[in-house]
Amino acid sequence: xxxxxxxxxxxxxxxxxxxxxxxxxxxxxxxxxxxxxxxxxxxxxxxxxxxxxxxxxxxxxxxxxxxxxxxxxxxxxxxxxxxxxxxxxxxxxxxxxxxxxxxxxxxxxxxxxxxxxxxxxxxxxxxxxxxxxxxxxxxxxxxxxxxxxxxxxxxxxxxxxxxxxxxxxxxxxxxxxxxxxxxxxxxxxxxxxxxxxxxxxxxxxxxxxxxxxxxxxxxxxxxxxxxxxxxxxxxxxxxxxxxxxxxxxxxxxxxxxxxxxxxxxxxxxxxxxxxxxxxxxxxxxxx
Amino acid sequence: xxxxxxxxxxxxxxxxxxxxxxxxxxxxxxxxxxxxxxxxxxxxxxxxxxxxxxxxxxxxxxxxxxxxxxxxxxxxxxxxxxxxxxxxxxxxxxxxxxxxxxxxxxxxxxxxxxxxxxxxxxxxxxxxxxxxxxxxxxxxxxxxxxxxxxxxxxxxxxxxxxxxxxxxxxxxxxxxxxxxxxxxxxxxxxxxxxxxxxxxxxxxxxxxxxxxxxxxxxxxxxxxxxxxxxxxxxxxxxxxxxxxxxxxxxxxxxxxxxxxxxxxxxxxxxxxxxxxxxxxxxxxxxxxxxxxxxxxxxxxxxxxxxxxxxxxxxxxxxxxxxxxxxxxxxxxxxxxxxxxxxxxxxxxxxxxxxxxxxxxxxxxxxx
Numbered sequence: 001x002x003x004x005x006x007x008x009x010x011x012x013x014x015x016x017x018x019x020x021x022x023x024x025x026x027x028x029x030x031x032x033x034x035x036x037x038x039x040x041x042x043x044x045x046x047x048x049x050x051x052x053x054x055x056x057x058x059x060x061x062x063x064x065x066x067x068x069x070x071x072x073x074x075x076x077x078x079x080x081x082x083x084x085x086x087x088x089x090x091x092x093x094x095x096x097x098x099x100x101x102x103x104x105x106x107x108x109x110x111x112x113x114x115x116x117x118x119x120x121x122x123x124x125x126x127x128x129x130x131x132x133x134x135x136x137x138x139x140x141x142x143x144x145x146x147x148x149x150x151x152x153x154x155x156x157x158x159x160x161x162x163x164x165x166x167x168x169x170x171x172x173x174x175x176x177x178x179x180x181x182x183x184x185x186x187x188x189x190x191x192x193x194x195x196x197x198x199x200x201x202x203x204x205x206x207x208x209x210x211x212x213x214x215x216x217x218x219x220x221x222x223x224x225x226x227x228x229x230x231x232x233x234x235x236x237x238x239x240x241x242x243x244x245x246x247x248x249x250x251x252x253x254x255x256x257x258x259x260x261x262x263x264x265x266x267x268x269x270x271x272x273x274x275x276x277x278x279x280x281x282x283x284x285x286x287x
Numbered sequence: 288x289x290x291x292x293x294x295x296x297x298x299x300x301x302x303x304x305x306x307x308x309x310x311x312x313x314x315x316x317x318x319x320x321x322x323x324x325x326x327x328x329x330x331x332x333x334x335x336x337x338x339x340x341x342x343x344x345x346x347x348x349x350x351x352x353x354x355x356x357x358x359x360x361x362x363x364x365x366x367x368x369x370x371x372x373x374x375x376x377x378x379x380x381x382x383x384x385x386x387x388x389x390x391x392x393x394x395x396x397x398x399x400x401x402x403x404x405x406x407x408x409x410x411x412x413x414x415x416x417x418x419x420x421x422x423x424x425x426x427x428x429x430x431x432x433x434x435x436x437x438x439x440x441x442x443x444x445x446x447x448x449x450x451x452x453x454x455x456x457x458x459x460x461x462x463x464x465x466x467x468x469x470x471x472x473x474x475x476x477x478x479x480x481x482x483x484x485x486x487x488x489x490x491x492x493x494x495x496x497x498x499x500x501x502x503x504x505x506x507x508x509x510x511x512x513x514x515x516x517x518x519x520x521x522x523x524x525x526x527x528x529x530x531x532x533x534x535x536x537x538x539x540x541x542x543x544x545x546x547x548x549x550x551x552x553x554x555x556x557x558x559x560x561x562x563x564x565x566x567x568x569x570x571x572x573x574x575x576x577x578x579x580x581x582x583x584x585x586x587x588x589x590x591x592x593x594x595x596x597x598x599x600x601x602x603x604x605x606x607x608x609x610x611x612x613x614x615x616x617x618x619x620x621x622x623x624x625x626x627x628x629x630x631x632x633x634x635x636x637x638x639x640x641x642x643x644x645x646x647x648x649x650x651x652x653x654x
Contacts, residue, residue, distance in 0.1 A: 012523065013523055015522070016541055016543065016545055016569075017544070017567045017569065018567070018570065019526055019528075019542075019543060019544070038345075063453055073325070085523055085524060089440055089441065089443075091297075091298055125328055125331075150452055153579070153580060155579065156579045157579060158307050159305070159307075159309075160305025160309050161301070161308060161329070162308060162332075162333045163329075163332045163333055164332075165332055172560070187578035188578060191309070191452075197643045205362035213569060214574070215569050215572065216572070216582075218576065219576075243567070243569065244570050245567060
C-alpha cells in the first residue's frame with residue numbers, strides 16, 4: 001500500500017464542517033474537467049492512488065483514465081463501496097425489495113430469496129452480496145484496483161447488527177474475483193478489529209478517522225492509539241485534518257507520530273493544498 | 288442490563304438495531320417485522336430472536352423498553368399496547384397522524400410513569416443545542432423572525448410504491464421533512480400559536496405533498512416561515528437550516544455550524560464576539576460509544592436508556608413535545624384548505640377560496 005492516498009469527498013459535496021463549503025465544492029466540481037485537473041495535479045506530484053467512492057461520476061473518471069493508459073500508467077484506484085445514498089434513497093423511494101431488484105443484475109437471486117422466505121439459504125444471500133459487489137465494481141473494468149474498501153455506513157451497520165459473516169463474504173469475494181485486498185472503513189475501529197479477528201481476517205486494512213482532536217473516533221483517542229501501536233492490522237488514517245479544525249502541520253505531525261499507520265488519505269480542492277499536505281506527510285514520515 | 292425489543296425493520300429500524308445492539312447497558316432481545324425474508328436473514332446471521340407479530344414479542348419476551356419504528360399509522364395502537372404493559376417507549380417520528388391520539392398517549396405515558404421519547408434526532412445535534420443555549424441566554428435580543436428550511440432528495444420521479452407515498456400512512460413531505468423542521472423550531476423558540484398561508488404542493492407524487500410552505504405566528508408577535516421540499520436532489524441528503532433574527536443580530540444554524548452575527552451596538556453579554564462568528568461541529572461534538580451516520584442517532588437512544596436507568600421523568604423529546612409538533616402539522620393541513628386573497632388586478636373580485644371555507648389563519652390546537 002502507498003503511503004499517501006488521494007481522497008474524493010471534496011468532489012461530491014461532502015464537507016463535515018460546512019454545508020456552504022460543500023455546495024461551493026459541488027458547484028465547482030460539477031465540471032468533470034475540474035476533477036481531472038486536480039487528480040492530475042495529485043498524480044503528477046507523485047500520489048498514485050485515488051481512493052474513491054463508487055459514485056456514478058467516478059465512472060466518468062474511470063472512462064477518462066482508460067482512454068489515456070500511458071498518462072496514468074501508475075494510477076491505482078482503491079474503490080470504496082457502496083455509494084450508500086444511492087441505496088438509501090432507493091429504499092426510501094421504492095421499498096427494500098424493489099430497491100434490491102433495481103441493483104441486482106440477475107432477477108434469479110432475488111426471487112430465490114423471496115421464495116425461500118424465513119428459510120432463506122445462506123448461499124442465496126451470499127450470492128446476492130457478490131452480485132451487488134460486482135455491480136459496484138463494473139465501472140473499474142480494466143483498471144488497477146489492488147485494494148477494495150467497504151464503506152463505513154455499511155461496515156458499521158453490519159458491525160453494529162452483528163452480521164459478522166458479511167465481512168468474510170466481502171473479503172473472500174474481493175480476493176477471489178478481483179485479486180484485491182479487502183479494506184474496511186469504519187467509525188468504530190477498536191470494535192471492528194475484534195470482529196475481523198474473530199472471523200479470521202488477518203492483518204486487515206482498516207481505514208478510520210485518526211486525528212489529534214479525537215473527532216469521530218468511537219471508543220476514544222487513547223484506545224485508538226493503543227490499538228494502532230499494539231494490534232496487527234494496517235491502519236489507514238482519514239479525516240486527519242478533522243475537516244480543517246486542526247492546522248495542517250499539527251495534524252500531520254500527530255498522525256505521523258503514530259508509527260504504525262500505514263497510509264494517510266486526504267482530499268484537497270487546490271493544487272497548493274495537495275502539495276503542502278504531501279510535503280508535510282513526507283517531512284514527518286522521515287523524522 | 289435493560290431488555291429492549293424493536294418493532295419495525297425499515298431504514299430507521301435497522302439503524303436502531305445496530306446502535307442498540309452495541310450499547311453496553313442494553314440487550315436487544317427481540318425484533319419484529321412483517322417481512323419474513325428480512326427476519327429470516329437477520330435471525331440466520333445474527334441469531335436474534337425474530338417475530339412477525341409484535342404482540343407475540345411483547346407476550347413472550349420480558350422487556351423493559353420497546354423501540355417502535357413502524358410507519359406512523361401503526362404508532363397509536365403499538366404505543367398504547369406497550370404503555371399498557373408498563374414498558375418505556377421510544378417511538379419514531381412523526382408521532383401520531385391523529386393529534387388526539389398523540390395527546391392521549393402522552394397523558395397515558397405520564398400516568399404510567401414510563402420514559403417516553405420520539406425520534407426527533409435534531410434535538411441531539413450539537414450545533415442545534417449550542418444554538419439553543421445562545422437563544423435561551425437571549426444572545427439575539429428579542430426574536431422577531433425565524434425561518435426554517437429543509438431540502439433533500441427523496442421523491443425525484445413520478446413514482447413511488449412505499450408507504451411514504453400515502454398520506455394516510457404518514458407519507459408526504461409534511462409528515463417527513465416538515466415535521467423535523469417544525470419540531471426543531473418548537474425546540475429552539477417554542478411552538479407557534481397559529482399558522483397561515485400554508486401551501487402543500489405536489490411535484491412528482493400522486494397522492495401526497497412534495498413541498499410545504501407556511502407562515503407561523505408566535506405569542507409574542509414573532510413570525511416564522513417554513514419551507515420544506517423533499518424533491519430537491521441538489522443536496523445529497525436532507526439538509527435543515529434555521530435562521531433567526533432578533534434585535535441584537537442574526538443566527539444561522541444547521542447540523543454542522545452555528546453562525547452568529549451580533550450587531551456592534553447590541554452590547555451582548557452572552558455572544559462571543561460582535562459581527563460574524565462561526566462555530567463548527569468539531570467544537571461541540573460529543574463522543575458516542577457507537578457511530579452510525581451521525582452522533583445524534585446514538586445520542587438520542589443513549590439519552591432514552593439513561594432516563595430509564597436514572598428514573599428521569601422529563602424528556603428532551605417527549606411524547607408531549609412530539610404531540611405538539613403533530614398539532615402544528617394538523618393546523619397546516621387544515622390551513623392549506625383555507626381562503627386565499629385574490630390579487631386585485633383592477634376589477635373588483637371576491638376572496639378566492641379553494642374549498643369555499645372562511646378564515647386565513649388556523650390556530651394550533653394543543654396544550
